[in-house]
Amino acid sequence: MKVVIGLSGGVDSSVAAWLLKEKGYDVIALFMKNWHDSTGVLKGDCPWDEDVLFAEMVAKKLKIPFHTVDLSEPYRKRVVDYMFDEYKKGRTPNPDVLCNREVKFDLFVEEAMKLGAEKVATGHYSRIEETKINGNTIYRLLSGKDQNKDQSYFLCQLSQEQLSKAMFPIGEIDKPEVRMIAGREGLATATRKDSQGICFVGKVDLPVFLQQKLSARKGSIVEIPVEHKKWNVFPEGIPNTELSDEQLKILSSPYRYDPVDGFNVGEHNGAHFFTIGQRKGLNIGGKPEPLFVIHVDVETNTLYVGQGHEHPGLNRKGLFIPWGEDHWIRRDRKMKSGEDAEMLVRIRYRQALQVARLYARKDGIFIIFKDLQRGITPGQFAAWYDKEEVIGSGVISE
């Protein structure tokens, strides 16, 4: 069987390619160029030129054909523009989840098919399991065997169609083993540092990067005192199934603030450059405890902050995802209005799975957590799991 491996120039995809070859697949390497602008990229090492070299070296070593494809234009349209758009709205996007859904497992797969591939493999720490349920083939997306490196979160927006063509060879092994194999097989990427930052763009100074499209505009920073507001008192533990829409709304809604709720403590260069839970960059000292962003209001260009890790404005019980923003990898398990289910949920990469209950209602899905969650941020993805399987995900609306 012909398989295209997306070689990135990193160690993970290199070992994935080796594993495929070992298993006897007819492997073709395809390197994808997605970005060649280094504006705002730290250390100037827009590294793709170096990445190609490494990818090519690995391909040569494995004696597999090597191709490249330039997808930078669609990447810009489908991922980067979305980023700017979201930040402009005061939300915090996750470009890498989009990159997977829109580019790697879409356009890149199309390119791979042109090369005659049946499947496309990547170096993700995740697993796919094909099963039959009621006579239908279902592809289950599972967490990687290496729980520490599990990257299933980044794949939480993939569809059954996309999964049906995907392979994750290193999902069955852990990172130390990947390094070991790369070293043993003499792959050039064996000791190469793991990539970080937005995939393909690199590690960026976000405010600088965003200023390409979003202008700086001074606004005020308002501190909301811990004792000022009438905070909700949330019930301990996981709520029961008998909650009214009204109760769910209270449990999941963010607090609304007004400048008169607090006092002015400083000035910022643009509320849209900040995200909820952020501590660094506020440039306000003199407080016994650190300040964290608890709300971003781009309408009035006001940043609301709270003092201390335990500030009530920073820790919430739930969140809301409207219908249309939800996505089900397991289509057969899509919830209908009126249903509820206990799930494990994470709201950011590498967060330990959190116990929560999902409530499907008329307008969308409410997720109420067992424990308070720090920094629930609109624009980010919540992904829900049943044990090690990703069931679905959605964009946090508020």
Place this chain on the structure above:
RNA sequence: GAUUCAGUAGCUCAGCUGGUAGAGCACAUCCCUUUUAAGGAUGGGGUCCUCGGUUCGAGACCGAGCUGAAUCA
């Protein structure tokens, strides 16, 4: 105008009965991390308002001045 209190790192302050300064926050760097954050580690920084005096030695004691705050009238 008088009285009292205050003036120490970017900010808020601590420095016991005198021996050439510290904490939190902020900031920087590094680590962690294929998102945003958070988190961890390390670090840079101070004519201790000014001038004079006492003392072997003053941020600390005394005097004068400057600045700010409160109270009194």
